[in-house]
Amino acid sequence: MNTPNTYIGGHVERVEDARFLRGAGRYIDDVTREGLLHACVVRSAVAHGRLLSIDAEEALAMPGVHAVLTAADVAGEIPTIPFRRPNPKIGPYAQPVIARDRVRYFGEPVALVVADSPELAEDAAELVLPEIEPLPAVVTRAASLAADPLLFPGTTEDNVAAVFTATRGDAEAAFAAAALVVGDSFSTQRQTALPLETRGLLAEWDADAQHLTMHGAAKLPFFNRRAMARMMDLPETSVDYVEHDVGGGFGARGEFYPEDFLVALAARTTGRPVKWVEDRREHFAAIAHAREAEAQVELALDASGRILGLRGEMFMNVGAYVRPNGMTPVRNCAQFMSGPYRVPNIALQATALVANKTPAGTFRGPGRYEGSFFIERLLDMAAAQLGLDRRTIREVNLLTNAEMPHPLAQIRPSDGSRAETSCDSGEYAEAFHRCLQAFDWEEKVRLDGRLIDGRYHGIAVSCFIEGGASGPAETARMRVAEDGGVEVYVGSSAIGQGLETVMAQIAADTLGLPMERIRVFHGSTTYLAEGWGSYGSRATVMGGNAVREAGLALLERFRALAAGRLGVGEGEVSVVGLQAVGPDGVVLELADIAAEGLASEAKFLNSDATYTNGTAAVHVAVDPETGRVEVLDYVVCDEVGRIVNALTLHGQVTGAAVQGFGSVFGEELPYGDDGALLVGTLADYLVPLATDYPRVRCLSLESYPSPTNPLGAKGAGEGGIIPVGGAVANAVASALRTFGVAPNHLPLSPARVWALLNPSE
């Protein structure tokens, strides 16, 4: 049977835009309730110390203040936030939902004020006085490794939360046989995802029904419901997480944070709905940080540039506690450093160190961005030493489709389904050549290393893979509504990426209906008995295939009902666009049988990752007087298996690339020696602005559908950011080749580039 319409792959504008453009989106701070109270979190201004007491008397005496909750108001043990990827070592490092007798980072919650208005709550919070006896703060890798002091004395013997190894083949033998070994030290700086909408929650406690509703869900409502139910000692069905419009996620938003518990506790304690909306200053100290990594790594090659082995160690400063997915960047950096290249022998070790800083989590391309920077720098260093073209050294090592599935390094300790994983499909040189062609490498290489009008020009190329489709499952449900429209419920959540459009495209194509008849509902635990969410570039693959399966099931159900109605065998009925055609050409409209309640559900199971692959090429100009780097051209080409929506795909890739420039050049969360976070506003955290990076081009291929799922799609929301560090640093190195600089430490701020050029000053 022919599918009568093809929204998938077509030029489809987003359905969610209409409400956003009119200002009719509904974000968490737009949600209100009768009798609403407002919360403000009192946070530690000391990075490390003993919490001796909290004086809330004056705050409580303020008219309009309803409660000041502290650890003393939590019955029994202080709950800790569960891990999404547990491993045997990290247990003691879980984050308590509120500090009881010790604070471990600047910004750690110590109390929650609940008042009639947000202004009153803020005023009262200033009157809450925690008495904290300061302890020396652990800020650096050296202090953390020296256990000077221990963050969890009496519980752990060191400040090492976990050590992951990534292994493949025999690295030692490979290095012994190598024609060339290149190695160096590298680092990436601490930063954060910075969604434009700060976090927020609204908790409603129904005492009669003993039911808790949490508004403000994002990313993974079902996991958070389980966590909340356990902490609140409620059955899972007595907790709901409800998603509204979400102003960006990028990995950080929507995890279970201490505030989830505290706001829920406030609602349960006061018996009134309670809302908390983070302000920007606390956002910087409270939401997960990311990317603080140092590495000493080496690459072994033969004389022709073929990679023989990769080895070394990385240290990630994960902050004061291990958050739900705090280990993801650590293990990813080790497992995926080999990227799109054939690396037969690997021995990498990644150590997660705790320190008195905001706990880390994920930011788009977690660990992959860092690892890509490390190996891409090594490849250019090796090419220089072997006298090879920088394209050649990549081309000979890029994986071919004949090698698929290609196993990546194995991670230990095992932390779930991806401890072993394989690249799924793709001729990685294809995106590589298409990128270089669009970039016009042959022409631009003439400028490489030249001083033109006072600036040094440089070009570089970087290749990447992006893991997608996090398992193990996603769910969807469909129901034909009374008006003939089809309601689609999916466990995936929307974080601004255009989920409603993509799911509607897939549903419409599966059912053979116009998109206008599809209504997508998502992200809330009220819609489905179980679900997963949107993280790890999974929604299009996992949610999309779940929607497809639910659609197919709906058609089968319709066929069966129609056959019954017509009194013929199911095989004698064909179904197109929710019209059933019987053997005599009798047509049954959906409306003819809708009364019988047409509905379906599906659970798409898949634990195999998809791997989008791609290449980025960049042209920069470096001003030696100021150290400022300008990006003159940037081209990224990725191969995504199947393009569902080219508009949203390119939106993801372009947006991620520009975010990557922010990572490379400006965004940084520095700390003082005392563990104080030195950034508190958007005026000192330098995200990309409209004037900064006007030239980014992207193109996408769909040559090798993923064999892991019927749609053939590969997750593609994060790849755009992964190659940026390596590409830009290599272009700067190439531009400044006459100076012999090694830009191995990010960010490449003007001050750092200038210092590279003026090492003696």
Add this chain to the structure above:
Amino acid sequence: MKIALTVNGRPAALDVAPRTTLADCLRHALGLTGTHLACEHGVCGACTIIVDGAAVRGCLTLAVQADGAEVTTVEGLAGDGDLTPLQEAFRRHHALQCGFCTAGILTTLHALLSENPDVEADEIREVLSGNICRCTGYIPIVEAALEARAAYRRASDPAP
């Protein structure tokens, strides 16, 4: 304090606390939640609204300062009618993702294009540099603004 202003063409009379910002006043007292707050210190531009023809920060303006003013928010750009050409261009170019910065960017560009419908890309970028978008990388926003110029030119042209 008592203030009277016009918001999206409708008169509004309010009693506000002196410290209430115009953004909070619009969002809470008038229920116009299309204006968003993302930094509350004038850096990100999400709360940009049009006051007497000029794009201003709703978070840095006190409600009492708007006494007697004519205010346009994102809700007032199209009103109950079709999307404006600028909004349509945003949709065509995928110039928004999460939508949180969009209101402030639309009002900023509406004020700019109303004043100068021949504005070039560089100046659009310069003006837009007062608004943070974390999703799009700005490129499609500039494309949308360039495309919308034609409609603003037509609107500013006296009938032939």
